[in-house]
Amino acid sequence: MFYREAGDFKTSYREDSQTFPIKFDRLRFYAVLAVAYGVIPLLINDYWASAVFVPFLIYSIAAIGLNILVGYAGQVSLGTGGFMAVGAYACYKLMTAFPEVSIFIHVLIAGGITAAVGVLFGLPSLRIKGFYLAVATLAAQFFLVWLFNKVPWFYNYSASGQINAPERSIFGVIVTGAQTSAMAKYMFCLIMLTIVAVIARNLTRGTVGRKWMAIRDMDIAAEIIGVNPLTTKITAFAVSSFFIGIAGALFFSVYLGAAEVGEAFGIQKSFLILFMVIIGGLGSIFGSFAGAAFLVLLPVLLKNLLVGTLGWPTDLAAHIELMIVGALIVIFLIAEPHGLAQLWRVAKEKLRLWPFPH
Amino acid sequence: MPDQLLYAMEVTLNGLMAGVMYALVALGFVLIYKASGIFNYAQGVLALFAALTLVGIQQGQVPFAHLINAVTGLHVSSFGFTVPSILAILLTLGVMVLLAIVIEKLVLKHLVNQAPIILFMATIGMAYFLEGFGDVMWGADIKTLDVGLPQGISETVESMTDSIFGYGFFIDNLDIVATLVAVALVAALTLFSQYSKQGRALRAVADDHQAALSVGISLRFIWILVWSIAGFVALVAGIMWGSKSGVQFSLSLIALKALPVLMLGGFTSIPGAIVGGLIIGVGEKLFEFFAGPLIGGATENWFAYVLALLFLVFRPQGLFGEKIIERV
Numbered sequence: 001m002f003y004r005e006a007g008d009f010k011t012s013y014r015e016d017s018q019t020f021p022i023k024f025d026r027l028r029f030y031a032v033l034a035v036a037y038g039v040i041p042l043l044i045n046d047y048w049a050s051a052v053f054v055p056f057l058i059y060s061i062a063a064i065g066l067n068i069l070v071g072y073a074g075q076v077s078l079g080t081g082g083f084m085a086v087g088a089y090a091c092y093k094l095m096t097a098f099p100e101v102s103i104f105i106h107v108l109i110a111g112g113i114t115a116a117v118g119v120l121f122g123l124p125s126l127r128i129k130g131f132y133l134a135v136a137t138l139a140a141q142f143f144l145v146w147l148f149n150k151v152p153w154f155y156n157y158s159a160s161g162q163i164n165a166p167e168r169s170i171f172g173v174i175v176t177g178a179q180t181s182a183m184a185k186y187m188f189c190l191i192m193l194t195i196v197a198v199i200a201r202n203l204t205r206g207t208v209g210r211k212w213m214a215i216r217d218m219d220i221a222a223e224i225i226g227v228n229p230l231t232t233k234i235t236a237f238a239v240s241s242f243f244i245g246i247a248g249a250l251f252f253s254v255y256l257g258a259a260e261v262g263e264a265f266g267i268q269k270s271f272l273i274l275f276m277v278i279i280g281g282l283g284s285i286f287g288s289f290a291g292a293a294f295l296v297l298l299p300v301l302l303k304n305l306l307v308g309t310l311g312w313p314t315d316l317a318a319h320i321e322l323m324i325v326g327a328l329i330v331i332f333l334i335a336e337p338h339g340l341a342q343l344w345r346v347a348k349e350k351l352r353l354w355p356f357p358h
Numbered sequence: 359m360p361d362q363l364l365y366a367m368e369v370t371l372n373g374l375m376a377g378v379m380y381a382l383v384a385l386g387f388v389l390i391y392k393a394s395g396i397f398n399y400a401q402g403v404l405a406l407f408a409a410l411t412l413v414g415i416q417q418g419q420v421p422f423a424h425l426i427n428a429v430t431g432l433h434v435s436s437f438g439f440t441v442p443s444i445l446a447i448l449l450t451l452g453v454m455v456l457l458a459i460v461i462e463k464l465v466l467k468h469l470v471n472q473a474p475i476i477l478f479m480a481t482i483g484m485a486y487f488l489e490g491f492g493d494v495m496w497g498a499d500i501k502t503l504d505v506g507l508p509q510g511i512s513e514t515v516e517s518m519t520d521s522i523f524g525y526g527f528f529i530d531n532l533d534i535v536a537t538l539v540a541v542a543l544v545a546a547l548t549l550f551s552q553y554s555k556q557g558r559a560l561r562a563v564a565d566d567h568q569a570a571l572s573v574g575i576s577l578r579f580i581w582i583l584v585w586s587i588a589g590f591v592a593l594v595a596g597i598m599w600g601s602k603s604g605v606q607f608s609l610s611l612i613a614l615k616a617l618p619v620l621m622l623g624g625f626t627s628i629p630g631a632i633v634g635g636l637i638i639g640v641g642e643k644l645f646e647f648f649a650g651p652l653i654g655g656a657t658e659n660w661f662a663y664v665l666a667l668l669f670l671v672f673r674p675q676g677l678f679g680e681k682i683i684e685r686v
Contacts, residue, residue, distance in 0.1 A: 135617045139663035150654035312428045319493040326486030334468040
């Protein structure tokens with residue numbers, strides 16, 4: 001009823017291979033874009049930006065990046081926090097070294113540097129597989145965090161060991177530093193997310209994405225039919241790290257403003273983003289958004305409920321929150337191991353037929 | 359003998375002892391991985407939970423005191439009696455077995471035949487839950503655990519080495535006890551798996567789930583059994599680490615110390631866990647001793663992982679892991 005392909009005729013190859021082939025899908029996509037660009041920026045205030053929207057946008061970028069590696073290419077990585085730290089510190093060094101260059105360029109270059117580091121740590125994936133690889137990527141996590149802690153050059157020899165984002169602007173609008181308006185933060189992250197999502201979506205449905213999926217499903221078989229495992233795995237690590245690096249750069253410069261590496265980019269961050277990918281749905285761009293939204297909103301809701309409504313002490317609420325998050329993750333995995341994206345697919349299938357049963 | 363060499367020997371010895379502690383945690387991982395193919399991230403938190411429960415029972419704390427106080431406005435904190443160590447350990451063991459049953463009934467049963475990554479994520483979820491649960495149940499403050507194990511520097515070792523080398527080695531009594539306990543634990547586990555009926559069933563399941571099922575071995579019982587044993591190993595590790603550095607959140611991070619040990623030794627090998635633990639323990643202590651001062655110290659956080667990573671590039675299944683055979 002709401003959602004169907006009947007009567008939606010394609011008269012050119014271009015139309016046939018567009019991103020959203022079904023008209024209803026396409027309209028919905030434009031509607032979401034219109035709300036995101038046209039409505040939310042007008043209504044947003046500091047609380048909503050810093051508690052919900054900006055973290056959601058940034059985590060979505062990171063989740064898309066990790067989903068490419070884990071969901072599409074099948075290489076489990078626990079080094080996300082470390083790679084985000086690379087993006088953050090690269091961005092910081094660039095911002096302080098070349099203040100006259102636009103921060104937009106800096107964020108992209110930070111992503112590029114992260115991609116190079118990601119490739120370096122991705123090389124062992126040619127030999128190591130499965131859980132051995134997952135644990136091996138922890139080497140990246142711990143080594144990188146240690147490196148940024150111990151080498152003063154990375155934090156410009158500041159006494160506290162922290163990095164602080166200086167004030168930078170794009171086209172006269174301040175986007176980093178203490179003076180930034182909620183709307184500027186939101187719009188900057190939103191534009192980056194749109195770029196990342198469009199690139200990711202188109203990569204995953206083209207040749208590159210199909211190669212990734214072939215390697216994921218069975219790497220030996222893929223090799224036999226002519227997929228080069230070296231270039232495929234390396235491109236997966238490079239693209240994934242590029243996005244994660246962008247997310248790290250934004251997380252530090254726009255969201256946090258000041259960061260201490262162990263705290264902001266520790267192992268917990270790696271797990272958090274992996275959870276987003278799994279709860280959202282492996283191998284789905286929509287799933288990355290859904291997972292990020294779920295895990296950003298859940299703690300905010302729980303905190304409001306436990307501390308705000310019931311008035312419990314904050315430390316107790318934090319522990320209960322941990323319990324609920326853990327339990328929800330387990331329940332989720334039992335109820336729908338393919339994540340929110342699968343629920344969405346089922347819902348769409350139902351809507352296609354509604355109100356008829358078959 | 360030159361001082362530097364003596365120091366290095368002392369560091370090596372300490373590294374061996376630390377390696378035994380890592381191996382204690384890694385053992386629990388290997389047991390579960392072998393029997394159910396689950397990579398149990400919650401092993402570290404199990405150790406924390408066991409240690410918290412042990413301290414709580416020993417000191418007669420009221421469970422969930424914090425929660426009860428918050429909800430009812432009372433001020434309860436303890437029953438006002440203490441429980442002897444042995445009894446407390448036995449009670450804690452009971453709690454761990456109960457936990458194993460609950461985990462099997464509520465989680466594992468529903469996740470049969472799921473992809474390994476899903477099971478892995480489920481154990482991370484359990485780790486979060488147990489961490490919060492342990493804190494809510496027993497409180498999050500740092501506790502000291504004392505079950506009567508000897509503490510402090512071993513004077514026998516110091517005087518013995520002093521008479522041989524003219525320099526007394528600095529070795530913690532607790533580490534020596536931990537080594538003895540680990541040896542006993544491995545011996546007991548080996549005897550159990552080789553000579554008891556349940557042990558044989560355990561090995562059968564580890565070899566081939568379906569074949570084991572078809573000869574009438576109850577998979578669910580084996581899972582409960584293996585999680586109980588893992589809980590027991592966690593309790594031992596919790597006692598050792600808890601006596602050494604207090605019972606607090608960071609205890610759950612020892613899981614992260616055990617992972618490179620597993621990689622090095624192979625996920626499926628009990629001797630691998632021990633040898634891997636020793637190599638990692640000695641390696642990171644020696645590296646910190648020689649290279650640490652040159653590059654800023656605190657290398658222990660990552661050295662084990664980088665060592666394991668480099669090692670795996672040459673031998674992808676670890677030292678003693680089963681050879682990976684891939685077919686299309």
